[in-house]
Amino acid sequence: MNTVLELHELKKIYKGGNVALKGISLQIQQGDCFALLGPNGAGKSTTIGIICSLVNKTAGKVSILGYDLDSHSAKIKQHLGLVPQEFNANRFEQVEHILLTQAGYFGIPKRKAQANVDYYLEVLDLKDKRNVQAGALSGGMKRRLMIARAMIHDPDIIILDEPTAGVDVELRHSLWKLVKSINSNGKTIILTTHYLEEAERLCNKVAIIHNGKIAHQGSMRNLLESSANEKLLLTSINKIEQLPQANGYKIKKLNDHSLEVTIDANAGLNSLFKLLDQANIQITSISNASNKLEQLYMRITNQKQVQSS
Amino acid sequence: MITHYSNRVALFTLCRLEVRRFLRIWPQTILPSLISLVLYMLIFGTVIGSQIKTMGGIRYIEYVLPGLVLMPVVNNSYVNVASSFFGNKFQRSIEELLVSSASNWTILCGYVFGGVARGLLTGVLTLLVGLMFVPIKIFNWPLALITILLTSIIFALTGFINAVYANKFDDVSIIPTFVLSPMTYLGGVFYSTDILPEIWQKISHFNPILYQISTFRYSLIGASSMDGSTSFIMPSLLIMLGCIAVLTTISMHLLNTGKGLKS
Known part of the structure; x- marks a missing residue:
């Protein structure tokens, strides 16, 4: 796998002394769907801003497809497509014009860009809106327009900065489908999100930024497998009288009909159900108490918080 | 691969966008200058012009026409770039x-082209409207067009710099209100600087708009109030080119460093 993006000791200090990045380094391989996670103010958007030439870095090196950002900015930009967090297209321009204009900025003349524009209007279900002013679109349509705009010059790397923030469930699922299909076509995706379920579903690699530093970096599978325990919510049809006890399980009664069970990594579910059966607890439903990645994320960021304080 | 072709396409795209923008809202961008000129012509031609009669030996309405044509060129070139760039920002x-x-x-170049296109279009249209009131034979067409062109480039660049620094819409109107208007009115649009007290004559010579208006006046009617000679024309053109070089350097520096655009 080729490295398509490499950050080395990237630092950013804003005017007024706010230190956003304290020297982050990471590598992204071709075809990765890379999740960049972190709490608000961690430095995710600053990192993306630097990669896309919207923020000036204070120190460090950004290399994309082997080109240094400082000396080959224009070449690099040809390979990047950005879907920003907030809508930033000209509200008074029509949808089709926005896409044709963006293609033009990348040096694609109108006659060549038209086919791409038609394709993305179709794929993103904006065909009927081609002559509508961008400002008149709904939130979901604006989001789709920004995705079409980022794809219009056929970039190798697509950066999505919280693409599903504030969108409804239906649109979120259709965007996930789209991101998966873009990724399966060999494009590299960099995704920042607050929805950890989204990162878990879509991404094969993950980096967690905390306080301007990389707190964790690696494959999503390894991260999820590193989880020491799993927390489940169980609902019983009958009233829970007494709690069973066993090694490997921490069982907590939430109310007369529900339990929270923390299962160690080496303990299985079969033994748990035997145990519950012996205690005459008839389980009718089972669910995760919280997303696994969310637990890991909280653990990593809390650890870093303690270390830094 | 970034080629000159790519940049040419990008430039053409931006120029087309900018021109389309001001043409789409022509009642706001083009029409007001023409209405103002008609009003100025009625007031200065009929009402005040009949009292003043001549200025520097030239019929008053002919004397003010070049300045009245150049004023909208200055304003439109400036405002087009400042408002468009700041709006996008x-x-x-x-x-x-x-x-x-x-x-x-x-x-x-794309933004400046938009400003120059609006400045030139307004300049040519106001000149044509002005010629209906003052049917003169243009003395030197090429010099007239060069003066309009250089003037609009200067003020388009000024508008760009202002837009880069502006943080709110009010900031965009500071320069036209407090700098451009006084400089234009004190640049000899309505009077000859020769009639000013000596000290004000000297101060007026530091006003670049005085040279633009005087050169433009000479190109239209073949006479100028400035020193009563034509020796100022070449220095005036050189001053304008110098201004363009300085303003371009500043603008490029702002873009290269991302001042006002990148955090």
Whole structure:
């Protein structure tokens, strides 16, 4: 796998002394769907801003497809497509014009860009809106327009900065489908999100930024497998009288009909159900108490918080 | 691969966008200058002109026409770039350009082209309307067009610099209100600087608009109030070219460093 993006000791200090990045380094391989996670103010958007030439870095090196950002900015930009967090297209321009204009900025003349524009209007279900002013679109349509705009010059790397923030469930699922299909076509995706379920579903690699530093970096599978325990919510049809006890399980009664069970990594579910059966607890439903990645994320960021304080 | 062709396409795209923008709202961008000129012509031609009769030996209405044509050129070139660039900065659509592979030269030339196109169009239209009131034979067409062109480039660049520094819409109107208007009115649009007290005559010579208006006046009617000679024309053109060089250097520096655009 080729490295398509490499950050080395990237630092950013804003005017007024706010230190956003304290020297982050990471590598992204071709075809990765890379999740960049972190709490608000961690430095995710600053990192993306630097990669896309919207923020000036204070120190460090950004290399994309082997080109240094400082000396080959224009070449690099040809390979990047950005879907920003907030809508930033000209509200008074029509949808089709926005896409044709963006293609033009990348040096694609109108006659060549038209086919791409038609394709993305179709794929993103904006065909009927081609002559509508961008400002008149709904939130979901604006989001789709920004995705079409980022794809219009056929970039190798697509950066999505919280693409599903504030969108409804239906649109979120259709965007996930789209991101998966873009990724399966060999494009590299960099995704920042607050929805950890989204990162878990879509991404094969993950980096967690905390306080301007990389707190964790690696494959999503390894991260999820590193989880020491799993927390489940169980609902019983009958009233829970007494709690069973066993090694490997921490069982907590939430109310007369529900339990929270923390299962160690080496303990299985079969033994748990035997145990519950012996205690005459008839389980009718089972669910995760919280997303696994969310637990890991909280653990990593809390650890870093303690270390830094 | 970034080629000159890519940048040419990007430049053409930006120029087309900018021209389309001001043409789409022509009642706001083109028409007011023409209405103002008609009003000025009625007031200065009929009402005040009949009292003053001549200025520097030239019929008053003919004397004021060049300045009245150049004033909208100055304003429109400036306002077009300042409002368009700041508007894009304000709604963050400027990021479309900043993330693209278009060079900073392309960005600057595209915006300046928009300002110059509006300045030239307004200038030519106001001149044609003015000629209906003052049917004169243009003395030197090429010099007239060169003066309008250089003037509009200067003020388009000034508008660009102002827009880069502006943080709110009020900031965009500071320069036209407090700098451009006084400089234009004190640049000899309505009177000859020869009639000013000596000290004000000297101060007026530091006003670049005085040279633009005097050169333009000479190109239209073949006479100028400035020193009563034509020796100022070449220095005036050189001053204008010098201004363009300085303003271009400043603009490119702002774009290259991302001042006002990148955090």
